[in-house]
Amino acid sequence: MLPIINLYTCNEALDRLQDYLDHELSDREALLVKRHLKICHECSKKFAFEGQLVSFVRGRVQEEALPEGLMERLSVRLAQADD
Numbered sequence: 001m002l003p004i005i006n007l008y009t010c011n012e013a014l015d016r017l018q019d020y021l022d023h024e025l026s027d028r029e030a031l032l033v034k035r036h037l038k039i040c041h042e043c044s045k046k047f048a049f050e051g052q053l054v055s056f057v058r059g060r061v062q063e064e065a066l067p068e069g070l071m072e073r074l075s076v077r078l079a080q081a082d083d
């Protein structure tokens, strides 16, 4: 019933977030991250958010194409980072 490979915990998945977005993980690590995201809604949201952030930073010449609500979420995030 359980998959043969181990699943990551949230911390393990989040530790690899940046490398995952940069496509610098090994195939095995990327697979483990993907599996965690399938079962963990919280991390899945974080990864999606960071992914949007990366796309935004890399593609900021196309400002019209910002995902709806991204700027609000960025503001919230920046506010939280001040704590």
Ligand SMILES: [Zn+2]
Pocket (backbone or CB within 6 Å): 009, 010, 011, 013, 036, 040, 041, 042, 043, 044
């Ligand atoms: Zn998680």
